[in-house]
Amino acid sequence: MDWGMANRLAKTIRPDGRCFYLAVDHGYFQGPTHCLENAGAAAHPLLKYVDAVFMPRGSVRASLNPQIDTPLILRVSGGNSMIGDDLSNEEVSVSTRDIVRLNAAAVGISVYVGSKYEHQTIMALSKLVDECMDIGVPVMAVTAVGREEEKKTARYLGLACRVCAEQGAAVVKTYYCEDFEKVVRGCPVPVVIAGGPRTEDDLGTLQFVYDGIQQGAIGVNLGRNIWQNDCPEGMARALQAVIHEKHTPKEAFQLFQDMKQAAKA
Ligand code: R5P
Numbered sequence: 001m002d003w004g005m006a007n008r009l010a011k012t013i014r015p016d017g018r019c020f021y022l023a024v025d026h027g028y029f030q031g032p033t034h035c036l037e038n039a040g041a042a043a044h045p046l047l048k049y050v051d052a053v054f055m056p057r058g059s060v061r062a063s064l065n066p067q068i069d070t071p072l073i074l075r076v077s078g079g080n081s082m083i084g085d086d087l088s089n090e091e092v093s094v095s096t097r098d099i100v101r102l103n104a105a106a107v108g109i110s111v112y113v114g115s116k117y118e119h120q121t122i123m124a125l126s127k128l129v130d131e132c133m134d135i136g137v138p139v140m141a142v143t144a145v146g147r148e149e150e151k152k153t154a155r156y157l158g159l160a161c162r163v164c165a166e167q168g169a170a171v172v173k174t175y176y177c178e179d180f181e182k183v184v185r186g187c188p189v190p191v192v193i194a195g196g197p198r199t200e201d202d203l204g205t206l207q208f209v210y211d212g213i214q215q216g217a218i219g220v221n222l223g224r225n226i227w228q229n230d231c232p233e234g235m236a237r238a239l240q241a242v243i244h245e246k247h248t249p250k251e252a253f254q255l256f257q258d259m260k261q262a263a264k265a
Pocket of ligand 1: 023024025026054110142144194195196197221222223224225
């Protein structure tokens with residue numbers, strides 16, 4: 001691996017082999033999501049707890065302070081929206097020149113295996129990997145299911161992750177599921193867990209992240225359960241403790257509650 005690629009990967013995967021990515025990319029297809037009306041404002045107080053921020057270029061330029069130390073994972077796919085015909089109709093939407101201009105440490109692209117636009121999105125990943133090899137930038141593939149929640153099984157996600165890895169993704173982001181260890185076992189590159197809609201079960205969020213890591217994930221790319229939380233900083237700190245400091249979910253939940261209490265005082 002060339003030095004530039006290795007250096008960028010080392011910025012987004014810490015020396016302990018783990019990673020915590022803050023997902024604030026939702027606007028690229030969802031519009032002004034609740035609590036993410038200004039993605040930079042939502043992200044800035046949380047950056048001290050995370051290893052990278054996942055954001056599309058519009059919000060980066062409009063709202064992210066260029067003086068931050070936190071590496072940027074640039075969302076580089078799009079072309080769809082929540083109100084369009086088919087969420088899987090996505091393509092690469094950013095040039096390699098802009099990836100360089102924005103000093104991205106990595107890029108992220110969604111791949112819709114088994115969808116109407118499967119071929120288009122797999123080939124988009126493949127082409128992006130080729131182009132990013134030229135500039136030394138690692139690619140994170142996102143196994144996207146659109147509205148098809150029933151796809152979140154080890155059988156489907158294992159297949160989708162393997163397809164993305166074989167096209168050259170450096171890291172694959174997928175959902176936690178039953179028998180998650182099978183997904184990890186079948187994927188030759190590191191796997192990162194995605195989040196999901198906001199739940200009120202904060203201990204449950206810490207638990208599934210802990211379980212996913214026990215089963216082989218190297219970390220998370222999480223959004224709504226952090227910045228839609230009553231205490232976003234408390235949740236970010238608690239997740240950091242699970243991912244990097246070997247806290248159990250209960251220990252981390254205590255940390256979260258202490259910070260929530262302190263914020264109220
Ligand atoms: C998926 O590609 C989305 O854009 C998010 O990055 C991902 O779903 C993680 O965010 P959340 O934890 O809110 O689901």
